[in-house]
Amino acid sequence: MEGYLLLHGFAGSPADLQPVAQMLKQEGRLLRCPVLAGHGSGRDRMRTVSWEDWVDSAEGSLIQLKDVTPRVNVIGFSLGALIGVMLSQRQRIHRLILLSPPALPTAQELIQGATEVARGPLAIHRRMGSGASIKEYFRRLTRSPVQAIHELYQLMKAVEPVYGELDMPVLIIHGAKDELAHPRGARRVYEQIPSEEKRLVILPHSRHLILKDDEVEQVLKEVRSFLTPAPSLV
Template sequence: MKTGILLIHGFTGSPNSMAWLAEEFKRRGFTVAVPKLCGHGGQPDDLIGCTYKDWLADAEGALRQLQKTCDSIIIAGLSLGGAISIYLASKYRVNGIVTMAAPFCVSIWTRTFAWLFYPFVKYQYKDDGPDINDKSALKNMNSYNLYPTIVSHEVFKFLKIMRKVIHTINCPVLVLHGENDHVVDVENADKIMEALTTPVKMKKTFNKSYHILSLDFDKAEVRDSILNFITQNIEKVSAPTIQT
């Protein structure tokens, strides 16, 4: 049985953030796809005009390609990519999903600021750069240190949609989160677990990593957690087929 793994990067990130995991999985014989989401991997202004529908289309396109050659599929996403994984699992039959540092919701203050001040505050800045504890990993990243404020509305709209469908997922789910995540608080992992109704759901936290779990100090443990999840659950859902 051929197993495919779809890895989805986060908002303002790029496929580079998933490259280490991708190579680790490829070495073990998995077929891996790492799509680049609309507006990412270039310049921050490339995000202008991109919508959550574009990001979903990019992820779905990669999923459909995997479905052509793979009998089983696991989706693993970082941050926004984790939320996209949840959405895809509500629309397609997959064998399991893994969320890494995924948001369930954003604070009222964050949403209010974005809605009220985006005409006057064109960009949001990450003063300290990517939220990663292992600074040596920064050289392997290609992420934006700022982004157009208006694009954050697309994230908010998508998370609202994701929250409406999360209860429909019936495949196994592994929720991973850094205990010291400064971007998406670890309480989001608990909220995801509470919203899931699938009978097979697990949560694991890591105390040495911040937000970018796929490249931080715990990356090897993250990899092993995903591999164990695949081994334990790959047979629990029948081979994926596109739902129309």
């Protein structure tokens, strides 16, 4: 038996990974979908936790799974992807799936972002499009205290050197239209990972919330395929 730890995104909840959780439950898999420290309790609680607290809370659920089975797969979305990488330093992970992982921007990307901000909200709206996913982006950002956003940035910095130490199979799935975590970052992350078995999937029509976008079925197909490798690779 294998265990599955599902980690949600920044200012999100386990609902971020609901399609994956439903698929695993239907297959009778053992899984945990914890609420990360500071989440689910409003802005005041988010102000009081650090990125280390996020990782610690996820590790608690990972240890619970390891009490049942030594083979645990971690599936993280956005912030959860970063936490999954950090957990690999503390616990042995069987397989690691990173959905929409954010990466530190390059100097050029920072300049481009600053240019968009200078042009105003209309330019950003035009670039990102419209719809439910965009409203969700801004809902999460506006309800998150500055301290929590700072902690997210600190976690992104802490994760950078860890990519080069990953030795388990890794799958990265990213939306080509992701404006919060640009796919160029996912490609850089992929190139840093030394694992013999690794795969990068760029979904041409998806944005950041890839499990709530039009290509969710493709995401589930890729996840299922990665979690059930050919016998010679197990």
